[in-house]
Amino acid sequence: MLREVGSIYRKEMRAYFTSPIPYIFMALFAGIMAWRFFFDDDTAFFVFDKADMARGFFYRLERWLIVLVPAVSMGQWSTEVDRGTIETLLTLPIRTSSLVLGKFLAAWTLVGICLLATATIPISVSSIGDMDWGPVLGGYAGAFLFCGALLAVGVWISARSRHQIVSFVLTLVVGMVFVAMYELAEKAGSTFGPILEQLSLVSHYQAIGRGVLDLRDLAYFGSMIALFLYLNAQSVENRRYR
Amino acid sequence: MKNRNARIKWLSAGCTLLLIVVLLLTNALLARANMRVDLTEEGLYTLSDGSRAIMESLEDPARIKVFWHNVPLRFDNTKRYIAGLLDEMDDASSGKVQSQWVDMSEEAGLAQASELGLEEHRFAVRHGAEFRQAMGYMSLVIEIGDATPEKINELANITDKLEYRIVSSIFKGQRAAPPIIALVQKRPFNARGGPQAGRFAYLERELSLAFGDALRSYITLDKDIPEDVDVMILADPRDLSEEQVYRFEQFLLRGGRAVVLCDPLDARGVAGPNVQVVRSAPSGLEDWLTHVGVTVEKGCVVDFHEKGSCLYPQEQRDRFGRVIGVDWVRYAHWPKVQPENCDQTNPVMRYLQPMATYWPAALSINEERQKTAGRKVAILASSSAEGYRRGDVTNLRRAGITREGKLLERVPLIALVEGPLTSFWAGRPKPGEKPAEPVPPEPDQPTKDDDPKGDDPKGDAPQKDDSAKAPGGSPDGDPDGQPEAGTDAPKKDAPKKDAPKEAPPPADAPKKAPPPAKAPPQDEPKKSDGDDEADATEPTGPERLQNGNVRFVIMGDADLVANSFNPRIFLTSVNGAYGFPFVQNMAEWLSGSEDLMALRSRATNPRNLAQMDEGKRDMIKHVNLLLVPLLVLLAGMTVFIVRRSA
Numbered sequence: 001m002l003r004e005v006g007s008i009y010r011k012e013m014r015a016y017f018t019s020p021i022p023y024i025f026m027a028l029f030a031g032i033m034a035w036r037f038f039f040d041d042d043t044a045f046f047v048f049d050k051a052d053m054a055r056g057f058f059y060r061l062e063r064w065l066i067v068l069v070p071a072v073s074m075g076q077w078s079t080e081v082d083r084g085t086i087e088t089l090l091t092l093p094i095r096t097s098s099l100v101l102g103k104f105l106a107a108w109t110l111v112g113i114c115l116l117a118t119a120t121i122p123i124s125v126s127s128i129g130d131m132d133w134g135p136v137l138g139g140y141a142g143a144f145l146f147c148g149a150l151l152a153v154g155v156w157i158s159a160r161s162r163h164q165i166v167s168f169v170l171t172l173v174v175g176m177v178f179v180a181m182y183e184l185a186e187k188a189g190s191t192f193g194p195i196l197e198q199l200s201l202v203s204h205y206q207a208i209g210r211g212v213l214d215l216r217d218l219a220y221f222g223s224m225i226a227l228f229l230y231l232n233a234q235s236v237e238n239r240r241y242r
Numbered sequence: 243m244k245n246r247n248a249r250i251k252w253l254s255a256g257c258t259l260l261l262i263v264v265l266l267l268t269n270a271l272l273a274r275a276n277m278r279v280d281l282t283e284e285g286l287y288t289l290s291d292g293s294r295a296i297m298e299s300l301e302d303p304a305r306i307k308v309f310w311h312n313v314p315l316r317f318d319n320t321k322r323y324i325a326g327l328l329d330e331m332d333d334a335s336s337g338k339v340q341s342q343w344v345d346m347s348e349e350a351g352l353a354q355a356s357e358l359g360l361e362e363h364r365f366a367v368r369h370g371a372e373f374r375q376a377m378g379y380m381s382l383v384i385e386i387g388d389a390t391p392e393k394i395n396e397l398a399n400i401t402d403k404l405e406y407r408i409v410s411s412i413f414k415g416q417r418a419a420p421p422i423i424a425l426v427q428k429r430p431f432n433a434r435g436g437p438q439a440g441r442f443a444y445l446e447r448e449l450s451l452a453f454g455d456a457l458r459s460y461i462t463l464d465k466d467i468p469e470d471v472d473v474m475i476l477a478d479p480r481d482l483s484e485e486q487v488y489r490f491e492q493f494l495l496r497g498g499r500a501v502v503l504c505d506p507l508d509a510r511g512v513a514g515p516n517v518q519v520v521r522s523a524p525s526g527l528e529d530w531l532t533h534v535g536v537t538v539e540k541g542c543v544v545d546f547h548e549k550g551s552c553l554y555p556q557e558q559r560d561r562f563g564r565v566i567g568v569d570w571v572r573y574a575h576w577p578k579v580q581p582e583n584c585d586q587t588n589p590v591m592r593y594l595q596p597m598a599t600y601w602p603a604a605l606s607i608n609e610e611r612q613k614t615a616g617r618k619v620a621i622l623a624s625s626s627a628e629g630y631r632r633g634d635v636t637n638l639r640r641a642g643i644t645r646e647g648k649l650l651e652r653v654p655l656i657a658l659v660e661g662p663l664t665s666f667w668a669g670r671p672k673p674g675e676k677p678a679e680p681v682p683p684e685p686d687q688p689t690k691d692d693d694p695k696g697d698d699p700k701g702d703a704p705q706k707d708d709s710a711k712a713p714g715g716s717p718d719g720d721p722d723g724q725p726e727a728g729t730d731a732p733k734k735d736a737p738k739k740d741a742p743k744e745a746p747p748p749a750d751a752p753k754k755a756p757p758p759a760k761a762p763p764q765d766e767p768k769k770s771d772g773d774d775e776a777d778a779t780e781p782t783g784p785e786r787l788q789n790g791n792v793r794f795v796i797m798g799d800a801d802l803v804a805n806s807f808n809p810r811i812f813l814t815s816v817n818g819a820y821g822f823p824f825v826q827n828m829a830e831w832l833s834g835s836e837d838l839m840a841l842r843s844r845a846t847n848p849r850n851l852a853q854m855d856e857g858k859r860d861m862i863k864h865v866n867l868l869l870v871p872l873l874v875l876l877a878g879m880t881v882f883i884v885r886r887s888a
Contacts, residue, residue, distance in 0.1 A: 017881060018881060018885050020878040020879065020882040022878070023874055023875060023877060023878020023879075023881070024875065024878060026874045026878075027870075027872070027874040027875045027878070028871070030870050030871050030874060031867060031868075031870075031871040034863075034866035034870065034871075035867055037866070038862070038863040038866060038867065039863065039867070046566065046567040046568075046851070046859055047565055047566065047567055047568065049555075049567070049570075049850055049851050050849055050850060050851070051849045051850070051851055052849060117870065117874060118870075120865070120866055120870050121866055124862050124865070124866055128851050128852050128854060128858075128862065129850060129851040129852060130849050131849065132282055132283045132284070132849065133281075133283070134280070134281030134282035134283055135281070135282060137281055138281050182315065183315065191347060197318075203318060206318060206319060207319070207322055210282075210287065210319055210322070210323075211280065211281040211282040211286070211287070212278050212279070212280050212281065212282075212287045212326070213278060213279040213281065214277070214278040214326075215272055215275055215277040215278060216269070216272050216273055216275070219268060219269050219272045220269060223268065223269055226261070226265065227261060227262065227265055230257075230258065230261055231258065234254050234258065238250075238254075
């Protein structure tokens with residue numbers, strides 16, 4: 001199975017990096033993040049005068065990630081359907097789970113590389129102040145897991161829709177729902193509030209972003225990824241036997 | 243075929259449902275586990291070793307109730323931190339500390355909060371573009387046995403101290419007989435003549451949190467110090483009368499301990515290094531201190547070492563006057579006591595974080611006098627080797643002093659005085675009392691020659707000195723010159739004239755000194771040893787203590803615990819406000835306990851940016867904004883071109 005996953009993963013990665021689009025995408029993401037951190041009046045890094053990224057970078061980063069992730073996930077299956085390569089792919093002697101996992105891991109790697117493209121920001125900050133790397137690593141880990149969970153949802157949606165744009169919009173909406181759930185938790189009272197908060201990706205992302213890797217948060221992200229990859233595999237399997 | 247498809251669909255749905263159930267159960271099970279890795283350098287989200295030790299040694303159970311209601315989401319991380327902290331306390335205490343999040347959705351929860359007298363907090367909540375106010379609860383209550391529940395409000399504002407607050411509350415609750423601490427400070431009076439919050443209100447609050455009911459904050463030196471007081475913190479004594487000094491001395495002689503924070507430079511209301519003239523104000527303790535062999539010099543200590551002083555924020559503005567950054571500039575008149583310049587054998591100093599002081603005065607110790615009296619004076623902290631005793635205080639501007647031509651040395655800043663002391667009033671009537679009969683001249687009474695201050699027959703009250711007229715300046719007119727020896731000596735001479743030279747201590751004096759808690763009442767006669775010259779020459783009143791073992795800590799700065807340098811201001815976010823834990827720890831150590839010291843001094847690094855000019859700042863901004871994206875684009879274009887040409 002690992003070999004199958006590996007071959008799909010390599011194929012996907014090759015496809016990404018032989019096209020200029022991911023590069024443009026990464027450059028854009030890195031530029032926006034740098035602008036937010038150094039130039040946005042709300043965060044005003046130099047005026048705040050702390051070697052800290054929680055305030056200017058990781059705070060509300062999820063609002064940008066819910067745009068980044070659908071852009072990566074939208075083409076995962078929809079492109080194959082569009083180009084008519086899905087049938088070829090499904091007739092290959094490869095297990096559905098390997099196909100799903102390979103595609104997901106490649107997309108997750110791409111998102112990870114996008115996040116890594118912003119690594120010059122913490123490096124710059126640590127060069128001008130004594131920065132605590134713990135919350136920075138926590139913030140990146142949280143963002144990566146957030147992207148993983150949303151990506152699993154996005155890849156599943158992509159498998160269920162024919163068009164990339166539909167897939168993009170639906171994943172964006174799901175992402176917005178996850179963000180809104182967190183904000184609604186405040187107004188939902190003490191019965192539904194904690195439930196919404198626990199279900200929201202944002203609260204778990206923020207918990208890890210403090211610089212604390214808690215088993216509960218990791219389990220939540222793991223469960224989300226596992227559930228939607230399973231659903232994804234089910235959808236692809238249905239298509240295979242249609 | 244249709245049946246087969248339907249069966250597959252049902253099977254698929256069943257499997258999905260099963261998976262969801264398994265995942266939910268897994269999450270529910272793991273929700274009880276408290277397994278986490280704290281990646282922060284200072285272990286901010288982990289119970290410290292000191293707290294753990296206290297939790298492990300708990301005997302009585304404690305119950306912590308958290309009231310969290312209607313709190314905005316931005317405090318979510320605080321909530322998580324509290325939950326994690328309480329879980330860890332529960333684990334560390336083997337279940338002795340139990341926590342409960344009170345259900346505030348029911349009326350019962352709100353009623354309970356109101357019954358306990360918890361304060362409702364006002365929060366600003368964002369609604370679109372505008373902010374609205376909302377009320378909610380963000381407090382916790384600690385219950386130990388039958389004791390009055392301890393309330394901690396405004397949890398979000400004290401996150402960095404929450405662990406200490408909870409642990410110290412529990413610790414206080416377990417103590418059978420807490421030491422009694424007195425904070426003596428000058429209080430202003432309101433229009434009705436009632437006392438107002440003084441210059442050390444913040445310290446008072448901190449001490450109250452640390453010592454609870456054991457703090458006596460309304461004690462003054464106008465009356466005798468109550469017998470139950472173990473430790474006195476004398477904050478910025480000003481113009482103390484002879485009677486007040488006498489009461490202070492009697493407190494020490496009966497075994498009381500003290501932290502004396504003299505502040506000869508009256509820099510109140512001064513915003514920072516733009517100060518030009520600072521008034522010098524006498525404490526009234528000068529003569530008594532000279533008798534003890536310690537002098538708090540006039541002027542202030544300047545530390546030229548790179549790490550030896552604090553920073554001051556200077557706003558940077560662009561050409562339109564907008565604030566574009568903050569430059570932290572070093573101000574040598576605010577020496578920072580570094581642990582390496584402290585006496586590491588003293589537990590308080592061992593736990594000391596780099597401590598900011600503000601225009602502190604230097605201490606000088608009369609070694610000869612200590613030797614004769616058999617006392618020990620330990621220098622607990624000093625400046626770096628690049629310290630300088632500045633006598634003149636006419637221009638304290640940052641640029642007003644340079645190191646060139648100065649005598650740089652380690653200047654003592656904090657001292658611990660321990661050992662036998664003969665009363666300053668030994669052989670003389672106590673202040674305010676007329677002698678019953680003329681006192682015959684004593685054979686070894688100080689003469690005009692051996693006491694340079696003995697030539698002034700006047701002055702019961704301390705003589706005001708306006709140091710703006712270059713006090714302590716060098717004779718050659720150099721305003722930064724070294725103060726001459728003796729220029730700092732007090733000018734209040736009448737008691738001095740009559741004061742005897744301190745007698746050598748009796749060999750067994752330390753053993754005979756009364757212990758702090760069991761000091762004899764002041765109106766009981768004090769038995770003194772035979773070779774005490776004061777005893778031999780003067781009849782002693784029944785209520786007076788002529789000698790005893792004293793123990794006090796003295797330093798020449800009180801600003802470090804003044805309201806204006808409290809931990810919540812921007813300035814101390816960089817320089818730290820470790821004067822507060824220092825004084826708390828010192829009071830606790832003098833009372834014979836060390837349990838909470840490590841916990842109280844737990845440091846968080848301010849993590850400010852290095853000083854840099856606008857050019858460097860712009861460079862960093864633009865490298866991140868442009869260079870990185872351009873490099874990524876370049877890589878993409880290269881791949882694209884190579885691929886096309888292939």
